[in-house]
Amino acid sequence: MPRLPRRSDLSGADVGFNWGVTSVLIARLRSDLAAANFSVTALTGLWGVEADAALQRNQRVPARRGLAALQAKLGRVEPSATLAELFVLGLSVAQADLAAALPTLTVAGAEELGLVSAGVPVGAVAAGTNPSGAAELGLVTSLVPAGAKPSGAKPSGADPSGAEIDSAELPASAPFAPARVRPLVELRPYSFLDEFGADSWWIVSDLGELALGRPLGESHVLGIGGASRTLSGLIMPTPAGRVLDLGTGCGIQAMHASRHAEHVVATDISERALELAALNAALNGIDTIEFRLGSLFEPVAGERFDHIISNPPFVITPRTPGVPSYEYRDGGMVGDALVEAVVRGAAAHLNPGGVAQLLGNWEYRAAAPAAAGVEAGPTASVTDAFARLESWLDAPAAPGPVPFDGDAPAERPASARTTEYDRSTPSNGTEPADAPPLDAWVIEREVQLPSEYAETWIRDGGTRPGPDFDRLYTAWLDDFAARGVTRVGFGYLLLRLPATPDGHVGTAGASTLRRLERLPDALGHNPTGLGSHLAACLAAHDWQAAMDDARLLRAHLTVASDVTEERHFWPGQDDPTLMTLHQGGGFGRKVALDTALAALIGACDGDLNVGAIIGALAQLLDADEGDLSAELLPRVRELLDDGFLLPPA
Ligand SMILES: C[S@@+](CC[C@H](N)C(=O)[O-])C[C@H]1O[C@@H](n2cnc3c(N)ncnc32)[C@H](O)[C@@H]1O
Numbered sequence: 001m002p003r004l005p006r007r008s009d010l011s012g013a014d015v016g017f018n019w020g021v022t023s024v025l026i027a028r029l030r031s032d033l034a035a036a037n038f039s040v041t042a043l044t045g046l047w048g049v050e051a052d053a054a055l056q057r058n059q060r061v062p063a064r065r066g067l068a069a070l071q072a073k074l075g076r077v078e079p080s081a082t083l084a085e086l087f088v089l090g091l092s093v094a095q096a097d098l099a100a101a102l103p104t105l106t107v108a109g110a111e112e113l114g115l116v117s118a119g120v121p122v123g124a125v126a127a128g129t130n131p132s133g134a135a136e137l138g139l140v141t142s143l144v145p146a147g148a149k150p151s152g153a154k155p156s157g158a159d160p161s162g163a164e165i166d167s168a169e170l171p172a173s174a175p176f177a178p179a180r181v182r183p184l185v186e187l188r189p190y191s192f193l194d195e196f197g198a199d200s201w202w203i204v205s206d207l208g209e210l211a212l213g214r215p216l217g218e219s220h221v222l223g224i225g226g227a228s229r230t231l232s233g234l235i236m237p238t239p240a241g242r243v244l245d246l247g248t249g250c251g252i253q254a255m256h257a258s259r260h261a262e263h264v265v266a267t268d269i270s271e272r273a274l275e276l277a278a279l280n281a282a283l284n285g286i287d288t289i290e291f292r293l294g295s296l297f298e299p300v301a302g303e304r305f306d307h308i309i310s311n312p313p314f315v316i317t318p319r320t321p322g323v324p325s326y327e328y329r330d331g332g333m334v335g336d337a338l339v340e341a342v343v344r345g346a347a348a349h350l351n352p353g354g355v356a357q358l359l360g361n362w363e364y365r366a367a368a369p370a371a372a373g374v375e376a377g378p379t380a381s382v383t384d385a386f387a388r389l390e391s392w393l394d395a396p397a398a399p400g401p402v403p404f405d406g407d408a409p410a411e412r413p414a415s416a417r418t419t420e421y422d423r424s425t426p427s428n429g430t431e432p433a434d435a436p437p438l439d440a441w442v443i444e445r446e447v448q449l450p451s452e453y454a455e456t457w458i459r460d461g462g463t464r465p466g467p468d469f470d471r472l473y474t475a476w477l478d479d480f481a482a483r484g485v486t487r488v489g490f491g492y493l494l495l496r497l498p499a500t501p502d503g504h505v506g507t508a509g510a511s512t513l514r515r516l517e518r519l520p521d522a523l524g525h526n527p528t529g530l531g532s533h534l535a536a537c538l539a540a541h542d543w544q545a546a547m548d549d550a551r552l553l554r555a556h557l558t559v560a561s562d563v564t565e566e567r568h569f570w571p572g573q574d575d576p577t578l579m580t581l582h583q584g585g586g587f588g589r590k591v592a593l594d595t596a597l598a599a600l601i602g603a604c605d606g607d608l609n610v611g612a613i614i615g616a617l618a619q620l621l622d623a624d625e626g627d628l629s630a631e632l633l634p635r636v637r638e639l640l641d642d643g644f645l646l647p648p649a
Contacts, residue, residue: 025113026282028105033189033202036079036101040191040200043084046070060089060210086116087187090211095179107181113279115204116181183207185276186223190252195237195532196259201284204276205250215324215462221273222328224252231311231359232256233529234492236538240306244349246296246342246358249328251277253309254289261307264289267299270327296331296338297345304349308356314339315457316361316488318479323472324461335483336363340392343493347396347438352499355538360493362389364447366484385489386442386516393495393514394437436505439496439513441538443587445520446490450480453488494534512545513538515641519587526585533586533643540640543647549633553611557604557636557645562586565598586643596621596628597635604645610636 044052047066054062067081067089077094079101086093095118098107110116186207191200205223209216222228231253240261245254248266254277257264266289268274274291281289292299315329316336331338339360346356365388367381448456454476463469496513497505526533544552562584567576579593581601593601596617603613614632618625639645 022113023282025105025109026279028109029102029113029115030202030283030285032079032102032104033083035103036083038080038083038202039189042080043088043189046078046081046084055088058208058210063089064091083187086181086183087185090183090186090207092180092182095181098181110181115183115185115187117184118179118181183211186211188223190224192232192256193528194232194256194259195528201255201280203250203252204279204283206272206276209462216326218324219270219272219327221270221276222249224250227311227359228252230492231309231357233526234357234494234531234534235260235309235529236307236355236357236531236535238307238355238535242303242305242351243307243309244300244303244305246308246310247312247331248277248291249273249311251280251289251291253311255281255284255286257307257309258286258288262288265292265300265303265305266290267292267294269293269295269331273327296341297349300349304351304354306351306354308346308349308354308358310342310356310358312338312342312358312360314360315460316363316453316479317457318475320475320479323475326461329457329460335479335485336361343389343392343438343495344396346495347436347497350495350497352497352503352505354497356493356495358493358495360491362489362491363480363483363485364487364489366486382486385444385487389440389442389493389516390514393440396438436498437514439498440515441494441513441534442491442516444489444491444516444518447487447518447520448490449487450477450485454480494538496538513541521588530586536646537586537641537643540643540645540647544637544640549629552633552636553614553629554609556606556609556648557640558606559601559604560643560646563601563644565593565601581644583642583644589642589644591639591642591644596623596632600632600636601639601645606648 047063047070051062051066054060063084067085070081071077077097077100082093082097082101085091086098095107098110098116102110105113107116107118111118184207185204187202187204189200190203191198193199203224206216206221208223228249235253235256237260240257241263243254243257243261243264245251245257245264245266248254248268249270250273251266254264254266258281266274266277268277268291271293274293277289278291281287313327313329313331314336315326317323317325317330319332319334325332331341333341339358339362342356342358342360350356362385364385365383367383451473454473458469458472458476461472463472498512499505547555560583564582564584566580566582568578569576579595579598581591581593581598583589599617599620600610600613603616604610608616610633611629614629615625617623618628621628636645640647
């Protein structure tokens, strides 16, 4: 793997490879991957959809069988099959096959890049088959058993039975035992669809549990997981100048951000993560990302961005000796303090009007700590996690040591809807004068009990039921009990630094959005992700928040194209007993309607303004027009916020 400069060498400068040699090798790799058609659809073609689904569940047997069957049928090894076996399934392959699959880069080149490991000196292998070299990127290793003759001509790959043939296991006397190469990293094709169209990349990350045959190491660099996809689908595609990806890992969010940003700064505490991220950007021809090493906002001290994206290491982990701390998911802080640090720190790094989007866990805590080792009982008074989140939003300052918050302000009911932020709320004294409370839209998607949470993340680390599992389980429950944690929420945070109309940091009264909601139900169908929906809802919110009721009454609104209405009738009756508005995209929301609201929405085709529609309805329903307006306008504002109704174009 090419080395990045040491941290002490950085002096705040960008992180980068010695591109002299490496960029040539990366270009060769790119050309070989393209020539082999190493793509998501090609892999499905190799082993079938059932094997694809099994791989999603971390099971590779069906894929191995599919590859073996294909090889038997064709009588040859396809380059894409060799690459898939090596880099996706994590199995060793014959060096000759890899040489055929990487004709430009060569096996030695893959070794040079750190993609593979060859068990014999590069020169010895190269003499027979690989004149130019692939080992520098650290992507492969070739294995030649003692006494075996390297043979570039032998077909190889998986045994048709599905069992891996690893040359290291062959008897030393095996005649013509093929030299084999093993992967040092995963390298997978990744395809996606976003606001800018369909595209695909190749992504390098550390070997997973399957290939390693053991739990992941603490410095593992994760590939693209479920949380990565969730966040990339949420990223608002609004054109931006500067974007920050905090905790970039393999670089996937920074790469997505590069599609709507002029310049991206990607940071991580892990040097290896930055190396892999820089490799991924280069491999996919993206040159607008700058990589910086450091914790949290430290690498961007004093800088501001239009958009901050972060899938931070938010997993809550006990700080107990013997409990592994995985860099990729755990920021080393107590409880949800890392998420708090990102939330509180965002304001100082956003441009006015800039948005931060992140995933996170947050704790619901008993209002008073339980005795050591004792879970908070069902009757304990619990501080709503949303109240804790709001306290972070209201005081955008760097957090100090995180205290137990049993003395948190009295519990506030979680806002179910958008609420105007009350600027008369006294400051708690910790916010800097130039950082007003943040606008926020928080969506809690899941809530887990401490036991469920512990099981999820112990399993994620590769520990299976047994004494070690029980030891970790105990540590997790003790840790939760120490802070009186009763539940853990997971969801999405969208934060915005309020701006004045002339583009300065908002002053008192500039904030209009404080929306914290629970959306546990299935989300709508969004082939291109939720990012554009979030952006449209935010714009609609800003539009309606700037309108007093008189101006809103003069507005011509339309119904969004994904909205349908469902009506239920008692048999034989003309009037519906139940009317529901459905959103096909976005968050797939449902809204119960009464007669007046259903009629108002039905008439919102852009012809009549809201006031005229309400006037006509008042006559029809024999209602007072003023009363009807007072009843309907707040609902209209909510429907605009949720994307059911659209403001004038
Ligand atoms: C959950 S992974 C996210 C990776 C990638 N952004 C994605 O979405 O798939 C979190 C990343 O944060 C990094 N990290 C851990 N602690 C950090 C810290 N204190 N400051 C910055 N990054 C940190 C980890 O090394 C890891 O790469």
